[in-house]
Structure formats: C-alpha cells, structure tokens
Amino acid sequence: MLTDGKQYRGRLQLRTVFLIVSLAVLVLPLGSIFFFRIYENELVRQTELSLISQAAVIAASYKHQVSSLLLDKSNYGIKVTSYIKQKIDNYYTPVYPQIDLANNQLFPPRPNGVTPQSPADALAVQVGNTLSTVLRDSQKTTLTGIRLLDYQGNVIAGQREVGLSFAHLHEIKSAMEGRYTSVIRQRISDEPPPALASISRGTGIRVFVAFPIIQGEQLWGIVYLSRTPKNILKHLYAEKDKVILAGITIIVLTFLLALFTSYTISQPIYRLIKKTTKVSEGDHQSMEPLEYPVTKELELLSKSFSKMAKSLHERSEYIREFAAHVSHELKTPLTSIQGAAELLMDHMDEMEPATKQQFLSNIQQDTDRLKRLVTRLLELARADSQTSDNETADLIAILNKLAPRYREVGLQLELPEQNSCWIKMAEDNLETILLNLFDNAKQHGASIINIDVKTTNQLVALTIADNGEGISLANREKIFTPFFTTRREQSGTGLGLSIIKSLMKTYQGSITLADSDKGARFILQFGAASYL
Template sequence: MRRVTSDKWRPRLATVVIAILVVVMALPLVGLFFFRLYENQLIRQTEAELIAQGAVLAAIYAQDVREAGIPFGKLGVPMPPSGSDAESRSDEADTSYRPIEPTLDLASDNVLPTRPAAVAANADPAFAAIGARLSGLLTQTQKTTLAGFRLLDPRGVVIAGREEVGLSLGGVGEVRAALSGRYASALRLRIPEEPAPPLYSVSRGTKVRVFVAMPVAVDDKVAGVVYLSRTPNNIVKHLYGERGKVTLAAIAILGGTLLIGLVFLRTVSRPIYGLIERTRRIAAGDRTAMRPLDHHGTREMAALSTAFLDMAEKLQARSDSIQTFATHVSHELKSPLTAMQGAAELLRDSGSTMDEAERRRFSNNIVTDAGRLNLLVRRLLDLARAENLAPSGDTTSIGAALALLPAENRLTASVEAGGDIGLSISGENAAIVLANLIDNSARHGATAVSLSATSADGKATIFVSDDGAGISPSNRAKIFEPFFTTRRESGGTGMGLGIVLALLKAHDGTIRLVDSERGTRFEITLPVA
C-alpha cells in the first residue's frame, strides 16, 4: 500500500540551497548596519584629535594672557576643584597630569541641532588684541587639520576665528560648560534643513560634526575658551577611498558563493536527485537501475546509496524467493490434492460397482495424501517460525540438546569432543537442528551419527557426520533449497535442511556441506555462550 504524504508545503532542496546562498551573499551587506561601532570609533578619534589641538592652543592662549598682564579681575569664574574629572588646566605652574578622555558615544549621546548662531557682543580690547595675534596661527593650523577654531574671552565673545570675531557664543551649551571651567563636547548636525542622506541609518557620522569646548585656566580662573569643531570621517568615505579593495572583496564574495553553490550541487543535490530517479525506476521494476550512482559526491551519500541499493537488492531477492517459494508450495500441495480429488470422484462415481478391495485402496490413497498435506503444512509452519525467530538469549550444549531428542527417533549418535561447549542457542532449537540432521541421515541409510565441537575466537565449530550413502555431486548445490528431496516417495518434504538453515541464521550461525570420505558431513558454526 502506497503511503500518501500530506499536502503540507515543503521547500525543494534547490530552493533551500538558493536561500542559503542569498543569506551568505547578504551577510557582508548586513554588516553595513554594524558600521555604527566603527563610526563611533571615528567620532572618538576626532574628539581625541580636537582635545590634543585644543590643549596646545589653550597653553599658547594662557601664556599670551599672562604676558599681556591682564588684571585678575577681568578673568572669569574660578576653576572647579582639582577632583573634578572634567577640568582642563593649562597653567604651567601646575605640573600634575589631568588627561581628558573622549566621551562622545553615538549609542548614548543625542545628536543636537545645528550650532546656534553667534549674537552681537563687545569684546574686551585686551583679549581682542591677543586674538588678533593668534588668528594667523589658527588659520595655518586649520589648513592642515581641517578643524574649525574659535578663541573666546571669559565672557564667551569670539576674539579669533574668521567671520565670527566680535560675536558671542556664550549661549551655546558646550561653551557655557567651558566658561564654568568644565570640559564639554557635543555632536551637532551640520546641515539643518537638508533631508537625511541615503546611508543615514548606517552612518550617523555622515551629517554630524564634533564640537569641543576647552576652558583656558590662568591662576586657577577661566581666562577663555578654545572652541573647536570638525566633521569626522565616515565609513562611506572610507569605503569610497578603498573602492578598489571593496570591489575585489565583492568579487571574492560572489565567486565564493558561486563556488559553494557548485560544490553543494555536485556533492549533495545531484546525488540526491540521482537516487530519487533510481528509486522510481526500481519501483517500476527496472532491475538495471540497481547499480551504484555515477557520482556520489560525499562519503555519507555513497554510504546512503550503497545502503539503499543493498536494501533494494535484498527486497528484490526476497520477492523472487517468495515467488519461487509460492510456486513450489502450490506444486507440492497440488499433487496430493489432485490425487485426493481423483480418488474421491472415483469412489463417488463407481457407486456399488467397485469391489471392497478397490474401495479400500482408493480410501488409503486419500488418507496417505491427506497425511502428506498435513505434514507439508506443519513443515511450512516450522519454516515460517524459524525464519521469524528472535534469539531468546538461552544457551545449551551438544550433550544437552541430544538429551531432548525422543529416544525412539534417535540413531546411534555419539559426541566425540566438545560436548560441553556452551552454545548461544536454546536447547529446544538446538534439538530441532540435530533432529532434522539425524532424520536426514536416517533417510539416506545411515546407522550412526557422530558429533564433535571446537571453539575459537568466540565461535564454536560443530561437525555432524554420518555413515550413510552420502550426497551425489549433482545434488550438493541444491540440498538447502526448499522442497528439494530425493525421497519424495517415502514421505520426504525437502524442507528439513531449510528449517535448519533458518534456525541457525536466526542465531547468527551458519551451516555448510563439507567433503567427507564416507557419508555426509556438515559444518555448523554458532557463537559461544
């Protein structure tokens, strides 16, 4: 009966392979969404560079303030205590180390709106003079570092920094923090009203700018602020700069994906489809399909193909055996049934014209044929039971098995050696094996049977010999075939050796006919208990 599979949708192997390859190709693209970490590092790097540049400018600015002799009262608020982790002093008299570490983080810091515009204000002439002297230095530095510089006085008025000189940035958040003596940094949008770029979700650094405000300390008071800004590098710019390498990487990824697909196709998909095609041919009765695949691909696929073909060959052999067995059974049963039917019809049709002797002869024929049918049925049941027997785990020996045989049916059987060797077979089954062999010897004129056994490497070898007429060379290859017998007239069924073979196979044993100077000699092997 053919098993009907459910209508549940199942993907084809080719679909699964294509999906896997698409995922493999997409992994590098998905990696673009993890460039946020790299962008964050670029922003930290930019902030660190601005801190370094600001520290130098703050030291120069503080030196100019001291040299200019600006009164102490014109300076700003006092610097926070030295324990503050945000302070930044440039006073040469203070030699302690106060490093400023980058603090900006794309994951936690908000990107602020674009920097507010400067407002009108009046700069102190003393600070304005310092700014004028340092403006050239700022311009030359900007050409190299590409950073924007603003020098602010203690009130937040720009005293150097291109077009915003004289205007106040005191209202900017990071500037207010610096005017209070604390280092401050911020991320701000560069262009306020333009739409987000295509890769904005990948690189927030594309349209942001890093702002750093560093207080300048003179005599523990805020003497001004160095306000710096710069647009950090972004991953898109980096990839564009490395476009040659990126192209080669893309080609390598595409080539590797195609290679994976080709290998998978040849090693998995192609053998599977070949095996499916063989299965259909075998199911249709094509015996030529029971041969190895032309291409196995992998060791596991070769093992699967071999196991499948072995199974198909065994099923085919079993089917042939069943067909042959059915033919033999029908033939063996047909002969006595035909004879019984003929005798019964003669008894019915002859009526009173048949004398008593003839009537008795035909009745005896019916009884004899009925007995043969009964014997055949019993032997068939014995054979079926032997072929489907599962080992019980019981053990016995030759001597114990012989003791189970009926005394009236036993030839003179002697054990020459190994009678106490333990055998992995139950005493009942061992007795059936010996009984069939002894009965077979008796039917061929033997008067005595001898048995000997030896054991080695976990196997017992048993020799069963008789002094009968032996087996002719022409019949030696047929003796284990079901229903083969040379004593059919005397009641032989030709199934005794078949039952013996089936019982021994069920216990991982074997039997074969070996040469003998006289009579018949069988060699049996069984596992040792």
C-alpha cells in the same frame, strides 16, 4: 555494519551543512553592518586627524607669534596639571585620534559662549588679531570651524563669538589641564536626514577638538576646531561603483551557498529518488548505493535503501520460486488423488475388490503426503517469520536431552565433554534445528553422530558429522533449496534444511556443509550468549 562510524570519515553531516549555511547567512548581513560601522568610524577618525593637523599648524603659528612679542616666557600662561607628551623619540610628539563611535559619549550641541569672568589676555588678543585673516582664509578651504582661545578659555580669534568664554565646555576644561581632547556633539541641521540615516551613528554629528598650546609646562592658549565628518551614506553613493561590486560579491556568495546546499543535500536526494523510481519499475541494476552521497546521513540512507531493495528483491525471488515449487509439489499428489477418485467413480462396480483397495490405498498415501507437506510448509513459514529476541539456550543441555531419544532408535550421539554452552537462540528453535539434522542423518543410514562444540570470537561453532550415505558432489549446492530431496519416494519433502537455514538466518547465524571423507558434516555458527 552500516552504523560503523569508520565508514563515514570525511563525510559531512547534515547538521554541519545546515550550520555552515546558517552561519554564512548570518555572517553576510552582520559582516556588512560590521564593515559599515568600521568604515563610518574610520571616516570620523579621518576627520579628527585632519583637525589635529590643522590645529598643530595653528598652534605652532600662535606660539611663534607669542614668542616674538613676549620678553619673559617663563611666567606667561598657566601651569598645566596633567600634560603628558606622547613621544616617539626626542623630536616627534604625535597626537593620535581618540574618537570611537562605538564607545565615545555623544554630547548635546555645543552651547554658546558666555561672558568671561575676566578679560582676555591682551597679548593673546593681539596675536589673535594678527592670525584672524589667515584663519578666515584657511576656513574657506578646509570648511572647519576655527576658534582660537587664550589660556583662560576666552575666544580671541574666529568668525564669531570673539570675546566670549568657552571655559565651561567639557573639551575646553580638559584642554586647560593640558590634555588634547576630542568629542562628538549632536549637529542641528536645516536639511532633512538622508535615507537610511537610522543605521548610521555618524549622521547628524560634529567633531570638536581642543588642542592645547603648551610651551614647557605652561598653557599659552587653545586651538578649538570643529567639522562635520563626511556622511557615510553620501560617501557610499559617491563610491557607488565599489558598493555595487560589494553587493554583487554578496549575491555571488549567496548563490555559491545555494549551490553548496544543493550539492550536499538536494542533488543526492534527487538521485536517490531517481533510483527508487527505477527500482519500483523493475530496474534491479539501480539497487546499488549512491556513488557520491557527500554527507554521512545520505550515505547511510543510500546504503539502507540499497540493502532494503536487495532484501525485497531476494524475498520476491524467493516467494516466486517458492510458489512454483509449492505448486509443483502440491500438484503431483493432487493429480494422483484426482485420477484415482475418477476411476473409482467411473468403474467402481466393475473393479475387483483388490483393485479398489489399491486405489484407496494410493489416495490415502497421497493424502498423508499432502498433510506432511502442509505441516512442513507451516514450519517453514514460522521459521521465515521468526524474529530474533534476547532468549538464550544451553546447547549442551539440549543435546543431553535428545541423546536418549535417538539411542532408542539406533542413532548414537557422541557428545562433547562440556557442562554447558549458552547461545543466542530460543530453546524450541534450537531443538527444531537439531531434530531436523538428526532425522536427516537417521534417514540416510547413519548410526553414529559426532558432535563437537568450540567457542571463538563471540561465536559458538557446532560441528555435526555422521557416518551415513553422505551427499554427492552433484547435490551439494542444492541441499538448502526448498523442496529438493533424494527421498521423494520415501515421502521426503525437502524442507528440513530450508527450515534450519531460515532459523539460523533469523538469529544472525549460519549453516554450511563441510567436506567429509564419509557421511555428511555440517558446521553451525551461533552467537555466544556470554557476550550479550
């Protein structure tokens, strides 16, 4: 059946195609923003790492200068409260970047220094004066804001604010406890913000690091550095070749998505439309399903279309042949009636009474034949227009009901020894089928009909075998053809088996002519009602 899921394994579903395309369309811009954020954060962390490197060199120089001037190192500075070294081994103690744009708090611009509560340490001031020249020279190259603080948080070296205190700043407070601390602060710029600055958190910020100078467990001073990270928008412009390549990649991916959608949906639909057009123009070779429908739904649609087209074609052929047969069957008696009527009209006065009676008798016989033919045509039309429903019938009960009727006319029905057998068919339709079969057998000289009923695989097989004249080999292929009969002289219409076949087809059953040594043997298969 078309709805059997096994036939569609390996086929995509339309909703899967739409989901893939929608996710891809969603992921492309989100992925670009995600990449943008990661890249921007990496620029900031690279800036912080650069400041850490500079601070480590300045701290080492400061410790060297203090050690060379200090006689008692154990009591210099203040004892740190939460100093923890990050050790790789006994030699290396690295400091790693801490800033994450997605999580770090954005502080306001750095406040100005304030008047210190106590003067700066004299030794620290002496060392600061020694290092000031070196710090200013390095600042010209690194573009870094450099402040060297004593262990109280007072500025002892730098371009500005020497002698003021930074002890009130968040990062300095943390460094005075022995912890390396980095923060991002808002940067006030005289220049207008660059275009698209709203999508960048790294625009308009400055990175500050407070690097504690620790000897043993004593804080000797703090290196306080700051720098504006490279603006990602300016950096992207500088790397415009790579950005253009990324843009082209996104366009190519979008184009591939469009091709994927076209291949999985549009192309099969266009091919199916082309097939429907050809079928409507009479090209019956186009009735086959699509060879590569790609998706399950289109494969199902293609097969349904093919089945519908074939069904309509078969129906059209049936109607055409049926109309030709009807025309022929009606034309013969009508021609006979017309000829007899014309002779009577032209020669009624000259005819002998016996001749007149003969002509009238012929007209009567042809009229009766037309009536029987019209009645049979109506029965066939009803059979063709029947629709399957949930009605059921007891096959054994119907056979027991018909047996006495045919016994009276000399036809013995040998019934199976069963109490009941329910099938999927309305009682009146089942009775019509049996009456036609039994009447055919009687008309072809049968006196006994053997009836056998078997139930297998959700089906009921009814075998009807008679001892009549049988059916010749030449006629076996024609018996289900409408209007085919070997008893036309006995007023046979040739529609009985056609009516049976139509009714069986309506209920998804079948009728076949089986081989038989004597008489005719039909096998009918019904759906078993017990499996409903």
